[in-house]
Every structure is written in structure tokens, then in C-alpha cells.
Amino acid sequence: MSRISLQSLGCKLNQAEIDSLAHRLAGRGHLLTESADEADIYILNTCTVTHIADRKSRQLLRGARRRSPEALIVAVGCYAQRDPRGLERSGVADLALCNDQKDRLPEIVECLRRPRDGDVTDPRSSWQRRTRSMVKIQEGCSQFCSFCVVPHVRGTERSLSLDDILQDVRDRLAAGHKEIVLTGTNIGQYTWNGHGSRGLAELVQRILGETDVTRLRLSSLRPHDLTRELISLWSDERLCPHLHIPLQSGSESTLRRMKRPYSLADYARAVHSVRDSIPDLALTTDVMVGFPGESDREFEEGYRFCERMDFAGIHVFPYSARPGTAASVMPGQIEDGAKKERVRKMLALAQQSAQRFRRQFLGQTMNVLWESKSSGTTWDGLTANYIRVSAGSSGDLSNRLLPVKLMAEKGHAILGENIEGGYIQHG
Template sequence: MEEIVATGCWTSIQPREAAALPNVRHVVTNDKKDYLVPEVLGLPRETFDLEPMDRVPIPGLHRRTRAFIKVQDGCDNRCTFCVTTIARGEGRSRPLADVINDINAALAGDSKEIVLTGVHLGSWGQEMNFHLRDLVKAILRETDVRRLRLSSLEPWDLDADFFSLWMDARLMPHLHLPLQSGSESTLKRMARKTTPDSFRGLVKAARAAIPDIAITTDIIAGFPGETDDEFAETLDFVREMQFSGGHVFSYSPRPGTGAAKMKAQIKPEVRKRRNHILQEAIGESGKSYQEKFIGQTMSVLWESASEYGEYGWRMEGWTGNYLRVSAVAPSPRWNEVDEVTLPDSKSGVFFGTIVRLSE
């Protein structure tokens, strides 16, 4: 009889259900996946010379405008709405040298922008007495990256000094800082390690240090126990922060999480209504942010090119501060970074004019 080994996120969340599947003889959760062989054979980990399997980057195969480099996995936070800590296990950082190798491989594949990612990106290096700033400095120092972008960062992992990194113009002026709620009492039920006041101070410091920075966020609408007053606090705070964009999620219970067991679950129709109101608020502030750049000339990385009849090619891409731009060119400019004047925007897209081509 064939024996199946089940592993991955779902097995970490629902190990009993995974074990009950036909012919499944072993369930290896995500936090043990690097040691799958000794786990299955019932041998001590030290039996094997190789611990976590090394990844060998292959230069020249990326062929992507943006390369997403995963530098960290897992999460040690315990936000009550999140199933990630169950699915991905404890936080684990990749060695700096491995990250540098992956970035150099992506650059050899002609990627123009590197995006650092992780389940809890801001915790990179904590088990090695390093900080994310050390990784960013090393990348800027040891690679020829032209554009470096950071993905989502928890606000409690940053301080005002962190923003001095943006003195290097290769670091893109965009931060994604998940807020989740603008109500302090709701944040406590979420077990978030921040408050509206501390979040406000962080945003103020970022905007003071990085001109024209785009700050986007995540918000959860209808978290268990969210009263009308708490929702009003969140709405007021979102309007105050003037985010350049963001995602609003209607709360949905995840098996095994603390929030799923909470009383006072909000009715779906109330979650939906609150979601719509928050989306409108973020949409308004996003439009105001975009309007600041009408008439300016900015660098754009073209991520797509499509034929546009007698006009040539329709290009679409992004500025460093995450403004979406479209323009027409006589020849395809995919994966090039050009200077573009932004005369107007419609439905969140700037229709620009290329004024200088990259060499």
C-alpha cells in the first residue's frame, strides 16, 4: 500500500483532518517541514548533516520586472484573528548571505525591482541579534539593486530612526503598515501591539523623513464585539491618517483562532456595511494623495506592454510611491524605467507622457 506524507499550511491548521485522509500515514506540520525525512523515519534530526534544505538560485531565469525575495517565514505574534501563526509556525529568518545571493540572481535575470517579503518581515534577524535595517543596509551596500521595496511591516517593529534608510533613493517611498482598527479597545481584543497614538506618531515620523511617501494599510471591518462607537473611532482615525490606499476586509472567523471563539460576533450585513464605509474613506484619501502628483515627472517601471494599434504600444507600470501609470510608446518598454509626466488621472490611473527613456 502506498503511504502518503501530508505537509503544508492546511496540515498545520487541521492535522486530524489531514491524518484521516486515505493512505496518509504521516502528517508533518509546517514548522517541521525542513526536517521532513527524519520526522517520517523517526530518526533524530542530528542524524542528517543537512538541516533546512539550501535553496540554490539560478541566475537569469526570473525575467520579472519585480522579484519577490522571501527573507523570513513564520510569525511569533498572536493576533487573535490570524491563523498564520498556526499555519506557518514560529518566526524564522533566512541568513543574510542567502538573501544577497537570491537578489543577485534576480538582478542577473534583469529584474529591475526587488521586493522583500515575509510573513512577519519586520522581525527579520531577531534570533540573530540583527534588525531589518541591517538587512536593508547590506542589500543597498552589497548589490546593484536599482529599486528596493519593502512589503507589509508591523508598526511595532519600526522606530523613527528606521526611516533614515530612505536617504538612499533606491529605497522606494512606500510603506504598508497594517492598522486593522483605529479603536484602542478593539486593538486590545485583536492582541495588536500598537495603539492609535503610537501608530499616529510612527506615520508622522515617516512623513517627516520621507517626502511624498505613500502609506497604505489594512483594516478589518466588523471584528467581534466592535460597537458602533468603536467603528466610529476607526472611521475617524482612518480619515485622519489620510492613507494613500489600503485594503478593507470584512472579518471572517478562522478555525483555531481566539477571535473565532469570542462572543458578540457581528452580523454579516453589518460587517459588509462597515466595510463599504471604510473603503469609501480610504478611496477619498487615496484620490487626494494622487492629485498631489498631477503635473509632476516621475520614474515609472513598466510591468506590461500591449499593442495599441496605430499608436504603438500601451504601457502600464508603477512609480516608486505606488502610483499606477499608463502611457503610449512607439515600441514596447516592458521592464524599463522611464521618466513620465503625469498630467491627469482617472479611476486611480495616471495617463502619462514619456519624456525621457532609460538608457
């Protein structure tokens, strides 16, 4: 039995893969530890979506090496896929595995490292501690947007078996998880042809109908993924009223250069459709600024479009050239100073629209899934529509779904007040 520390950087798909790996390692008798200091083996699921993600991947690997010099340092994921030999030659990682080798990780690490002697605790405990669990349903993308390295490192679209996903969900629920998040590179393209073509709507319907999931959440979807059949499933209150629909740019001409598979009109229609159909919906998005050739006018167009959409949350990030992508060699590369200023402006808009969204729910009572204690007796949790709530309690609220009255703003969160039994105090 080895002590293994797992860490994930980047997208929800990476976290889903780490969750699945944790389950498999625990099942083989290994101890999962949150601290790299105590680990025989440290595994990082890396990210390469931007140059910053590359840097963070290297920093985390080097940090693990410093904290545990005798540990086997393993890099997997998209950065490892892009430059496996470079990571090994530089000594940043002892072993770098490509994405198609991830499934064999338990067998590979067991061949390479014998465990330390010593007492161990229940190996399942770390995996079971999370309230939310990411379940991978699909991997890969065939879109090849001009800025995106993901198809190069994740490959083309392929889906997991519907039956395997259902079993994975049941396993997570049996371990105590209250919320399941379906994730992948491009989950709207989920299809399983084992017994006739089956898409995302059927998968969601089967999970709701054949498991006792308390909350089910979907990760990123594109406008054309939101079919009437899929939208109708939100009549089941267990399906969280939260949709993340990446926009990338609110300028039509920039979208075309990005080779995104929708127009602004397509996007706006999808937004109106889901808002009309799903009560209390939180709509979040991604916006990239400083894409090659983005003029001041195009940035302003994007800003105004985001203003009209009034998102509940915007992940704003500057364009980062990725090797091998079409955008990396486009003319009109934007200077870093201009990117930073555009990020600042878009972040200010994002904060304003997020605040407007949260304020709609002040005074209402909503169910909160409590995740962790942030300090002292203060607990943090999430509503189904992704509002972060803080409240005080001397009891253990971890992984409990409880009704809470939303009372007042506190930074980017809302303070909750006692509803059941008086043990949740006003924060």
C-alpha cells in the same frame, strides 16, 4: 524535465516562496509554464487567512484538475498546513505538503512524476519575465493576535541568513529583475545571529551597499519596527518611499481585543515620523471591520482615525473567524449584513483618500518601472511610491525604468505622457 505550473494565492511571502521555487526548478532543468493546461505538475501556494481564501484555494486546485486531468496537483502553504489530509482525501489535491516541507518540493515532485515527451523551451524564461521579485527574509510570527491563524500555520519567528539573502538578491538581479521586495510574515522581527545580532536595518543597508539593486521595497512593518536607524536609510533614493503599516482597527478598544502590540498613539507617532522623514511617501494599511464586539461607535472611531491618517491606500476586509483562534469563540460575532455595510463605507473612504494622494503628483515627472502591456499599445507600471501609471507605446517598455510626466487621472491609475524620445504617448 517536467512542465510545471506555479501559482500563488494571498500574501507577498507566498509569492516570494513561489519565486524562489521557480528559480530552483528552472535550475534543475524544468520548464515553467503559466498555463495549468500544459502542465505535468501544478503547484499552488495556498492561503487560509480568511474563509474566502480557503474557498479560493480549493477553487484553484479544482480548476487545475479540470484543465489538466493527468497533472499531479500539489497544494502547499497555509491552507495545506491546516488540513493536508482533508485536501488529499477529498481529491482536491494529489499531494498536500506542510510549510516545513516546502524546501524539499523539487526533490519530492521529481520522485512522483515523470515528464511528458516533447520539445521544451528555455526553462528560465518564465521566472525572468517579472519586473519585481519577492525575496523572503523571514518566516513565522510569535505575536498571536486574537484573530490571526498565521502563527498556527507558519510557526514562530525565524530568519534566513544575511549572506543567503544577499545571494538571493544578486541572483534575482542577474536574472534581470529591477525591483526587489523584501517580504516575510513579520519582517520587522528579522534578526540573524550567525555573527552577532543583526536586524532589518543592517540587512537593508547591506543590500543597498553590496548590490546594484535599482529599487528596493519593504513589505509590511509594524509601528515599533520603524526605528530611527531604519528610517534614515530612506536617504538612499533606491529605497522606495512606500510603507505598508497594518492598522487593523482605528478603535482603541477593538485593538485591545485583537491583542495588537501597539496603541493608536503609537501608530500615529510612527506615521508622523515617517512622513516627516521620507518625501513623497505612500502610506498604505489594512483595516478589518466587523471584529467580534465591534459596536457602531467603535466602527465610527475607526473610520475617523483612518480619515485623519489620510492613507494612500487601504485594504479593507471583513473579519473572518479562523478555527483555533481566540476571536473565533468571542461573544458578539457580527452579522454578515452589518459587515458588508461597514466594508462599503470604509471602501468609499479608502477610494477618496487614495485619489487625494494620487492627485498630489499630477504634473510631476516621476520614474516608472513598466511591468506589462494591459491592452493594445497600453502599458502599465508603478512609480516608486506605488502609483499605477498607464501610457501608450508601440515599443517594448517591459522592465524599463523611464521618466514619465503624470498628466491625468484614469480610474485608479494616472495617465503618463512622453518624456524620453517621444515614444510614450499620452494614454
